[in-house]
Amino acid sequence: xxxxxxxxxxxxxxxxxxSDFPIQNLPYGVFSTAALPTPRVGVAIGDYVLDLWELxxxxxxxxxxxxxxxxxxxxxxxxxxxxxxxxTRARISELxxxxxxxxxxxxxxxxxALVPMARAKLHLPxxxxxxxxxxxxxxxxxxxGVMFRGKDNALxxxxxxxxxxxxxxxxxxxxxxxxxRRPRGQLKPPTAETPSxxxxxxxxxxxxxxxxxxxxxxxxxxxxxxxxxxxxFGFVLLNDWSARDIQQWEYVPLGPFQAKAFATSISPxxxxxxxxxxxxxxxxxxxxxxxxxxxxxxxxNYDLQLDVALRxxxxxxxxxxxxxxxxxxxxxxxxxxxxxxSSGCAMNVCDLLGSGTISGPExxxxxxxxxxxxxxxxxxxxxxxxxxxxxxxxxSLVMRGWCQGDGYRVxxxxxxxxIVPAG
Ligand code: MN
Numbered sequence: 001x002x003x004x005x006x007x008x009x010x011x012x013x014x015x016x017x018x019s020d021f022p023i024q025n026l027p028y029g030v031f032s033t034a035a036l037p038t039p040r041v042g043v044a045i046g047d048y049v050l051d052l053w054e055l056x057x058x059x060x061x062x063x064x065x066x067x068x069x070x071x072x073x074x075x076x077x078x079x080x081x082x083x084x085x086x087x088t089r090a091r092i093s094e095l096x097x098x099x100x101x102x103x104x105x106x107x108x109x110x111x112x113a114l115v116p117m118a119r120a121k122l123h124l125p126x127x128x129x130x131x132x133x134x135x136x137x138x139x140x141x142x143x144x145g146v147m148f149r150g151k152d153n154a155l156x157x158x159x160x161x162x163x164x165x166x167x168x169x170x171x172x173x174x175x176x177x178x179x180x181r182r183p184r185g186q187l188k189p190p191t192a193e194t195p196s197x198x199x200x201x202x203x204x205x206x207x208x209x210x211x212x213x214x215x216x217x218x219x220x221x222x223x224x225x226x227x228x229x230x231x232x233f234g235f236v237l238l239n240d241w242s243a244r245d246i247q248q249w250e251y252v253p254l255g256p257f258q259a260k261a262f263a264t265s266i267s268p269x270x271x272x273x274x275x276x277x278x279x280x281x282x283x284x285x286x287x288x289x290x291x292x293x294x295x296x297x298x299x300x301n302y303d304l305q306l307d308v309a310l311r312x313x314x315x316x317x318x319x320x321x322x323x324x325x326x327x328x329x330x331x332x333x334x335x336x337x338x339x340x341x342s343s344g345c346a347m348n349v350c351d352l353l354g355s356g357t358i359s360g361p362e363x364x365x366x367x368x369x370x371x372x373x374x375x376x377x378x379x380x381x382x383x384x385x386x387x388x389x390x391x392x393x394x395x396s397l398v399m400r401g402w403c404q405g406d407g408y409r410v411x412x413x414x415x416x417x418x419i420v421p422a423g
Pocket of ligand 1: 206240
């Protein structure tokens with residue numbers, strides 16, 4: 001049987017070459033329809049969702065061990081581990097192949113199991129156990145450092161030695177399309193003598209990838225590179241909304257708190273680590289070499305293109321404001337996970353790790369408005385008469401990501417969020 005990543009595979013479901021969801025991808029999500037409002041697990045293929053609950057009920061998903069797709073989250077499936085993930089993906093690929101009549105010619109099952117994407121409501125794909133956010137793009141950390149500490153002290157002394165992170169909030173991770181309310185908080189601009197409480201004036205996005213942890217690790221245990229990799233189920237696009245003014249006043253000495261706690265948006269389709277395998281590449285050279293526990297024997301970065309577009313309420317269409325690549329990350333997701341467990345910190349099924357803002361070496365590759373507007377000093381013009389330094393009410397922010405194969409792309413769809421007033 002050909003490998004599910006084989007570029008020559010085709011599905012009987014029509015898939016446009018520009019689609020994010022060819023048979024080589026098969027990302028998992030949770031969806032419902034007006035006809036059947038129960039959220040359940042599906043896989044994206046072209047402009048359709050393949051209903052895995054229907055296939056499971058029809059006995060098409062092997063073994064009888066998989067009674068997990070009627071669940072309203074991916075948590076029970078992810079808990080089954082990498083061997084089952086791999087076997088299930090291979091079976092779904094087989095069922096969708098153009099030369100396999102099993103589903104293709106079974107009209108009754110096909111009608112029930114293939115739902116037009118336009119009719120599907122997409123839900124948060126996992127119940128997030130814990131959320132941790134990192135700060136692993138050297139370009140992003142350098143830009144921010146230059147802004148606030150000057151060129152000579154841009155990177156903090158610890159930065160080149162470990163993936164810096166903080167524990168975020170799982171309770172406010174939301175799915176694409178969820179409106180984001182402008183946060184309120186304590187503000188103390190440098191010119192004010194005392195703080196006040198009110199709506200954030202410097203609301204920002206952060207372009208990140210989210211890593212879905214699919215296996216637990218026990219308290220007290222460290223992880224090897226190989227163990228950490230096996231624990232990663234897949235990836236989503238992630239927008240780590242940030243209140244820069246709240247952050248500036250609150251973050252000393254313990255780091256961000258309310259500035260990051262109000263919302264984190266993720267894309268609805270989880271692209272598996274296995275589907276990204278053909279796009280793996282070596283990350284930037286690490287100098288000084290990391291301590292032995294953080295050293296990597298294999299390339300753990302991905303050639304994954306990323307776009308950010310912004311549309312103000314007065315504009316007809318969104319304008320691209322950033323195009324960068326996940327490959328620039330200095331610390332890989334595997335290194336982040338190894339470091340996270342290095343103290344003996346237990347990891348849970350459905351922990352979510354944010355990569356940290358992904359910027360690149362060029363000006364057009366800056367993954368936040370803080371960098372694009374250089375802390376508000378360089379407004380950008382989106383359309384005639386529409387200028388931005390930070391986000392305003394009614395602004396809609398869309399992130400997209402994809403790996404380009406030969407004649408197909410393994411894509412993530414999008415993560416969108418629109419800002420609504422603090423009220
Ligand atoms: Mn972040």
